[in-house]
Amino acid sequence: MSVWADLVGQSRTVDTLTRAVADPGSMTHAWLFTGPPGSGRSNAARAFAAALLCERGGCGQCHECRTALDGTHADVDVVATQGLSIQVARARELADAAAHRPSVGAWRVIIVEDADRLTERAADALLKAIEEPVARTVWVLCAPALEDVIITLRSRSRHVRLRTPPVRDVADLLVRRDGVDPSMAMYAARAAQSHIGLARRLARDEGARIRRRDVVRMSTRIRTTVDALAAAADLASIAGEETTASSTERDAAERTKLLETLGADPAARTQPPAVRARLAALEKEQKTRATRFARDVVDRSLVDLMSAYRDALLLHLGSPVDLVNEDLRPDVEKVAHAMDPTQLLAAMDAITTARERIEANVPPLLALEAMAVSLRLPRR
Amino acid sequence: MSSSPTSGGVPALVLVSGPERVLADRAVDSTLTALRSVEPGVEVIRLDADAYEPGSLVQHASPSLFGGVKALVVRGIDAGTDELLADTLAVVAEVAAAPPGDLTLVVEHRGGARGKKVLDTLKKAGARVLEAPAIKTDREKSEFVTNEFRRRGRRIDPAAVRALVEAVGRDVSELAAACGQLADDSTGVVDADLVETYHGGRVEATGFKVAETALAGDTPAALRLLRHALAGGLDPVPIVAVIASQLRQLVKVSGAGRGPSGSLAKSLGMAPWQIDKARRLANGWTDDALGAAVQAVAAADFDVKGGGRDPVYALERAILTIGRARTGR
Ligand SMILES: [Zn+2]
Numbered sequence: 001m002s003v004w005a006d007l008v009g010q011s012r013t014v015d016t017l018t019r020a021v022a023d024p025g026s027m028t029h030a031w032l033f034t035g036p037p038g039s040g041r042s043n044a045a046r047a048f049a050a051a052l053l054c055e056r057g058g059c060g061q062c063h064e065c066r067t068a069l070d071g072t073h074a075d076v077d078v079v080a081t082q083g084l085s086i087q088v089a090r091a092r093e094l095a096d097a098a099a100h101r102p103s104v105g106a107w108r109v110i111i112v113e114d115a116d117r118l119t120e121r122a123a124d125a126l127l128k129a130i131e132e133p134v135a136r137t138v139w140v141l142c143a144p145a146l147e148d149v150i151i152t153l154r155s156r157s158r159h160v161r162l163r164t165p166p167v168r169d170v171a172d173l174l175v176r177r178d179g180v181d182p183s184m185a186m187y188a189a190r191a192a193q194s195h196i197g198l199a200r201r202l203a204r205d206e207g208a209r210i211r212r213r214d215v216v217r218m219s220t221r222i223r224t225t226v227d228a229l230a231a232a233a234d235l236a237s238i239a240g241e242e243t244t245a246s247s248t249e250r251d252a253a254e255r256t257k258l259l260e261t262l263g264a265d266p267a268a269r270t271q272p273p274a275v276r277a278r279l280a281a282l283e284k285e286q287k288t289r290a291t292r293f294a295r296d297v298v299d300r301s302l303v304d305l306m307s308a309y310r311d312a313l314l315l316h317l318g319s320p321v322d323l324v325n326e327d328l329r330p331d332v333e334k335v336a337h338a339m340d341p342t343q344l345l346a347a348m349d350a351i352t353t354a355r356e357r358i359e360a361n362v363p364p365l366l367a368l369e370a371m372a373v374s375l376r377l378p379r380r
Numbered sequence: 381m382s383s384s385p386t387s388g389g390v391p392a393l394v395l396v397s398g399p400e401r402v403l404a405d406r407a408v409d410s411t412l413t414a415l416r417s418v419e420p421g422v423e424v425i426r427l428d429a430d431a432y433e434p435g436s437l438v439q440h441a442s443p444s445l446f447g448g449v450k451a452l453v454v455r456g457i458d459a460g461t462d463e464l465l466a467d468t469l470a471v472v473a474e475v476a477a478a479p480p481g482d483l484t485l486v487v488e489h490r491g492g493a494r495g496k497k498v499l500d501t502l503k504k505a506g507a508r509v510l511e512a513p514a515i516k517t518d519r520e521k522s523e524f525v526t527n528e529f530r531r532r533g534r535r536i537d538p539a540a541v542r543a544l545v546e547a548v549g550r551d552v553s554e555l556a557a558a559c560g561q562l563a564d565d566s567t568g569v570v571d572a573d574l575v576e577t578y579h580g581g582r583v584e585a586t587g588f589k590v591a592e593t594a595l596a597g598d599t600p601a602a603l604r605l606l607r608h609a610l611a612g613g614l615d616p617v618p619i620v621a622v623i624a625s626q627l628r629q630l631v632k633v634s635g636a637g638r639g640p641s642g643s644l645a646k647s648l649g650m651a652p653w654q655i656d657k658a659r660r661l662a663n664g665w666t667d668d669a670l671g672a673a674v675q676a677v678a679a680a681d682f683d684v685k686g687g688g689r690d691p692v693y694a695l696e697r698a699i700l701t702i703g704r705a706r707t708g709r
Binding site: 224225226227228229230248249252255256259264265357360361362363366367369370373374376 | 430431459461492494621624628631632634635667668670671672674675677678679681682685686687
């Protein structure tokens with residue numbers, strides 16, 4: 001199976017990249033991959049790295065391919081951030097790495113998964129390295145959209161746009177790769193709106209399916225301000241639980257590892273100031289990550305909630321397409337019945353406003369409360 | 381089965397269970413104090429779960445060369461390594477089988493599924509269990525304050541409890557410290573005036589006054605208080621946060637029906653006095669008006685965080701909108 005097999009619905013991108021691998025004249029030293037969340041940007045970047053390093057152009061089987069795909073290849077650097085930003089120190093490390101020749105393969109590939117999270121200074125540090133190309137070094141920057149990357153980096157790299165893959169293709173992938181039952185795969189791909197990672201999670205995790213349904217059904221049950229604030233509290237607490245569940249163990253493990261690395265006496269009751277400073281820095285980083293994660297969870301819920309109103313709008317317009325929430329059609333019909341198109345658009349605006357406010361540091365609960373007030377079903 | 385007491389009436393096994401730091405610290409301290417009252421020379425060995433060296437617990441638990449009473453304190457076992465969990469189980473089993481008489485093992489478990497087996501084994505072995513339940517809601521904070529004074533043989537009147545929770549209730553350890561200071565600095569019943577003297581200038585206290593006045597519908601007074609607070613150098617951000625939380629309580633109470641405040645306290649996560657206060661304020665508010673107020677506060681929060689050009693104006697506008705919503709104009 002070739003390295004491109006799991007890159008569903010991206011045949012144009014695959015054509016461009018395979019041509020670059022095969023023909024030196026089509027190759028360039030800096031690439032920018034954009035595409036909506038879940039479209040497979042970072043998978044595409046890794047597949048590209050594998051194809052460049054594989055003797056057979058990305059067979060998917062050999063050692064080069066497998067290590068490039070899982071990010072352990074000696075000549076592939078993958079930068080992913082769980083935090084809010086990529087700092088300048090990390091960018092300088094990359095710029096240094098870029099100056100070196102590949103150690104075992106034909107290329108050194110540097111993948112920056114969240115180029116949209118580079119701080120301004122970090123982007124400057126990268127820019128210098130990208131402006132002075134080194135033979136055999138390839139940069140692959142990934143971001144949701146072109147506008148998310150600072151213009152100087154944008155203008156020096158070749159743009160490849162991934163599209164939202166068709167629902168059908170995502171469902172097929174789940175069946176083929178993850179062994180998901182076909183009807184479950186179809187439901188999951190549709191409900192995740194073609195976000196591959198989310199679709200996989202929905203297909204495999206009943207808790208995720210239940211949470212999603214609860215979120216979508218909020219559209220049918222908010223009638224008063226009292227209901228609205230209760231719904232907002234539910235949304236916020238779901239996010240809080242997921243964040244705690246995902247971070248507690250990892251945080252403790254990171255702390256232990258840091259103490260080991262610093263050679264600090266783990267049994268000491270108080271650590272020396274230098275160690276304490278490093279611990280404090282780690283805790284700050286962990287807190288930032290938790291904040292980011294909680295925001296992302298809320299944001300994902302809001303995308304789900306939004307889909308209820310979009311579906312209701314489609315029903316009004318009589319569009320003969322499948323609903324995102326085909327499994328919850330009666331609920332969507334209830335919303336369509338209660339709200340006219342203008343009201344549905346207002347509801348969608350309110351959700352968008354909440355997402356913007358949360359991104360601007362308004363406490364999520366408060367932003368969600370104001371949103372939920374706007375989602376009250378009109379009285380008749 | 382029960383582990384036999386060693387010294388000071390403290391059994392050989394003690395479990396401190398629950399997430400609240402202040403209460404857990406206190407449980408550990410009181411255990412050690414009880415031990416020291418009988419064995420002033422007790423050797424206290426503290427082991428930090430996230431920096432645990434495998435085997436060290438077992439080593440410390442074995443009888444020392446020179447005799448003497450030992451207390452082993454293991455904090456945060458719920459975040460401990462597999463080795464720590466295994467070592468703790470081994471020591472617990474040993475102590476439970478044959479209480480050594482010169483050893484007390486204190487284990488702190490803050491919550492969660494990790495280390496559950498240690499927890500169960502300790503309970504089964506008859507460990508003394510000291511609870512450290514989370515103090516989160518205002519109701520729990522009020523009870524905490526009341527108990528803080530009670531355990532010092534002192535009394536605090538309800539209005540003072542309320543003022544104290546409003547002023548420093550954000551952080552439980554700060555609340556505990558404030559209780560200690562008030563108790564030390566005064567005699568007799570602690571009243572609201574005393575709390576006001578100590579904490580009246582705090583952002584939270586001022587924010588509460590602005591919020592209460594605005595929600596009561598006295599817009600001119602609320603604007604005056606706001607001006608005064610900002611002139612005194614207060615940041616608009618926490619003031620918005622306080623208005624939001626007061627408004628949230630108003631909405632909760634207005635949806636909760638008529639029952640006595642005491643019986644609603646638990647389900648709403650509010651103290652009875654807060655319910656009574658919110659009920660008084662809720663008079664004159666309709667459901668729609670509350671909705672408009674919530675939207676105004678969220679918009680103001682966005683503006684004071686940099687979304688708008690003038691944070692002071694953003695707050696004033698929110699207060700005006702709240703006033704208008706309440707009167708339905
Ligand atoms: Zn290969």
